[in-house]
Amino acid sequence: MAPLKHRVLQVADCPSRLLLDELADKWSVLIFAALNDGPMRFNEIKRTLEGITQKALTQTLRRLERNGIVARRVVETSPIAVEYSMTTLGKSLKKPFKALYEWTLVNLPEVETARQVFDIKSAR
Amino acid sequence: MAPLKHRVLQVADCPSRLLLDELADKWSVLIFAALNDGPMRFNEIKRTLEGITQKALTQTLRRLERNGIVARRVVETSPIAVEYSMTTLGKSLKKPFKALYEWTLVNLPEVETARQVFDIKSAR
DNA sequence: CAGAATCCGTATCGATACTG
DNA sequence: CAGTATCGATACGGATTCTG
Numbered sequence: 415m416a417p418l419k420h421r422v423l424q425v426a427d428c429p430s431r432l433l434l435d436e437l438a439d440k441w442s443v444l445i446f447a448a449l450n451d452g453p454m455r456f457n458e459i460k461r462t463l464e465g466i467t468q469k470a471l472t473q474t475l476r477r478l479e480r481n482g483i484v485a486r487r488v489v490e491t492s493p494i495a496v497e498y499s500m501t502t503l504g505k506s507l508k509k510p511f512k513a514l515y516e517w518t519l520v521n522l523p524e525v526e527t528a529r530q531v532f533d534i535k536s537a538r
Numbered sequence: 539m540a541p542l543k544h545r546v547l548q549v550a551d552c553p554s555r556l557l558l559d560e561l562a563d564k565w566s567v568l569i570f571a572a573l574n575d576g577p578m579r580f581n582e583i584k585r586t587l588e589g590i591t592q593k594a595l596t597q598t599l600r601r602l603e604r605n606g607i608v609a610r611r612v613v614e615t616s617p618i619a620v621e622y623s624m625t626t627l628g629k630s631l632k633k634p635f636k637a638l639y640e641w642t643l644v645n646l647p648e649v650e651t652a653r654q655v656f657d658i659k660s661a662r
Numbered sequence: 663c664a665g666a667a668t669c670c671g672t673a674t675c676g677a678t679a680c681t682g
Numbered sequence: 683c684a685g686t687a688t689c690g691a692t693a694c695g696g697a698t699t700c701t702g
Contacts, residue, residue, distance in 0.1 A: 429642075430639060430642040431564070431567070431568070433642045433646060434562075434567065434638065434642055435564055438558070438562045438638075440555070444555070455683085455684090456683075456684055457683065467675080467676060468684080468685075469675075469686095470676085472684085472685065472686085479656065480653055480657070481653060482648060482649055482651070482652025482653070482656075493683040494682085494684065496683080503645060507641060510634070510638040510641045511638070513633070513637050514562075514634040514635070514638060515558070516634075517631060518553075518554040518558055519554060522553055522554060522557060524606060524627055525606055528606025528627070532604040533604070579663085580664050580665080591696060592664080592665070592666095593697090594695070594696085596665065612664095615663095616663095617702095618663055620665085
């Protein structure tokens, strides 16, 4: 994390923190991962992310769109088609996200061991 | 983000995703930043992170402890003292977190521009 | 000092119904 | 197809009180 001089991070309403909150939540990361392989349509994303409701998908896509991470393009066919894709800004997020994701892949075993130790300790 | 072969990421109950949810939430990142400068006592952290309640602080510290990110050490003085510190595992999170944080520092202006554009569009 | 326990309002979420 | 609108359940956060 940032060194001490970045004490701004410790303020709850720091803009960077608020931004992280909007980008790093559960569904955002999953949508991000899906769209990184290319544009997708609304129901296509919904099928890919089993478990998400259309409400949650709409809300999350709107937020990502508002923050300039994904682009929304309406195709005026009948029935209508809406295609979502990553913006250039969104694509630049790939590297930091990937680093974080790979940390979990590498360290998950150690985390799971820690959990077992903790749970056994707290059981008594 | 991970390439397509990491399709596991798209499953909602993927262990890596669940882990990210536990580590990347609002207060965890702030506590993480605070402890990176050295061990701290309970109320010391509380004072540093203005705005956090005891309840939230306790809950978050417990979760970080359970995941092996922070260590809890009781000093049997009177009154009691409890010191929290980063584990080796926790310290290894610094790099990926920092990368993400620096992305927000660099790209926040562009995000804010995108927000203004979006808000103006949706106003009409 | 470092918490555990409790109460309570609200923000969030899923399910459902409806629409251009 | 791609949403919007609504409603009830509930998970969650904050404030408060109490304790070793």
